[in-house]
Amino acid sequence: EAGVVQSPRYKIIEKKQPVAFWCNPISGHNTLYWYRQNLGQGPELLIRYENEEAVDDSQLPKDRFSAERLKGVDSTLKIQPAELGDSAVYLCASSSGGTGNTIYFGEGSWLTVV
Amino acid sequence: QQQVKQSPQSLIVQKGGISIINCAYENTAFDYFPWYQQFPGKGPALLIAIRPDVSEKKEGRFTISFNKSAKQFSLHIMDSQPGDSATYFCAARRGNQGGKLIFGQGTELSVKP
Numbered sequence: 001e002a003g004v005v006q007s008p009r010y011k012i013i014e015k016k017q018p019v020a021f022w023c024n025p026i027s028g029h030n031t032l033y034w035y036r037q038n039l040g041q042g043p044e045l046l047i048r049y050e051n052e053e054a055v056d057d058s059q060l061p062k063d064r065f066s067a068e069r070l071k072g073v074d075s076t077l078k079i080q081p082a083e084l085g086d087s088a089v090y091l092c093a094s095s096s097g098g099t100g101n102t103i104y105f106g107e108g109s110w111l112t113v114v
Numbered sequence: 115q116q117q118v119k120q121s122p123q124s125l126i127v128q129k130g131g132i133s134i135i136n137c138a139y140e141n142t143a144f145d146y147f148p149w150y151q152q153f154p155g156k157g158p159a160l161l162i163a164i165r166p167d168v169s170e171k172k173e174g175r176f177t178i179s180f181n182k183s184a185k186q187f188s189l190h191i192m193d194s195q196p197g198d199s200a201t202y203f204c205a206a207r208r209g210n211q212g213g214k215l216i217f218g219q220g221t222e223l224s225v226k227p
Contacts, residue, residue: 004157033214042120042203042217043158056214091157103215105150105157 002026004106006092012112018080021109025073025094032069033103034077035091043091043105049075082113117141118206120218127225133191135221137204140185144206148215149178149189152201161202162189194225 005024013019025032030051035043046065048056051072060067064083069075079086089108095101120137127133139147148163164171164178164187171178177190191198201222205215 040220042118042205042220043215044217045214048214093157102148102160102163105159107155107157 004092004094004104006090006106006109008109009107010110010112012114013082015084015113016081018078019082019111020079021077021090021092021111023075023077023092023106025075025092026104029094029096029104030072031095031101032075033091033093033095034067034075035093035105037089037091037108039088046077046090079111082111084113087111087113117216118204118218120204120221122221123219124222125224127194127223129194129196129225129227131194131225133194133198133223133225134188135202135204135223136186136188137218138184138186139206141206141208142185143208144216146207147178147180147187148205148207149176150203150205150217152203152220158203191223194223196225196227199223199225 007022032049034046036046037043047060047067049069052069065079067077089110091105091108093103093105095103118139149161150158151161152158162173162176164180166182169180175192180187201220203220204218207215
């Protein structure tokens with residue numbers, strides 16, 4: 001079974017430029033998460049989807065970040081415009097829902113803003 | 115806000131030794147406590163998890179000890195191996211917040227041959 005797939009794996013952009021990350025969750029997983037992991041820190045939740053509905057986006061900086069999960073499968077996270085402080089690893093994760101189910105992470109998209 | 119505090123930040127252990135990583139939490143509404151292992155360039159992977167109705171859970175060389183009254187839990191790695199060298203994160207989740215995990219800051223473990 002394929003795991004959570006993310007692309008691109010690495011991205012270097014200049015500040016003020018836009019960037020987008022794509023995620024394909026594990027087949028059948030209706031819950032999808034985007035986390036941000038700063039260097040030397042634990043992941044922090046940006047947004048959680050149940051199917052196509054964003055049920056927790058309280059930590060998403062909505063002035064520059066946006067996300068969508070059309071058709072309740074793949075998801076895209078966009079940053080526009082990017083700032084130097086956005087340099088981090090953006091992790092997508094999925095689970096089959098429910099409070100007791102394991103959350104599986106992708107390998108992450110490593111963003112460097114210069 | 116930092117709701118899960120993890121220590122130490124880094125740990126060096128000799129091969130065959132015991133690695134111990136500690137976490138403390140504040141919110142008594144947390145009802146699920148997983149540990150994740152992360153290798154460089156990879157995403158976190160679930161290692162072992164515990165619920166507050168048990169005081170200990172063991173899977174192979176990995177054991178979680180849980181102290182509900184002290185609001186603390188720890189990961190013990192017995193017979194540590196160089197292949198265990200990775201960053202370990204504790205986490206906690208509130209059942210009424212769906213799957214949202216609150217992570218600790220991580221412990222970088224290095225097991226020397």
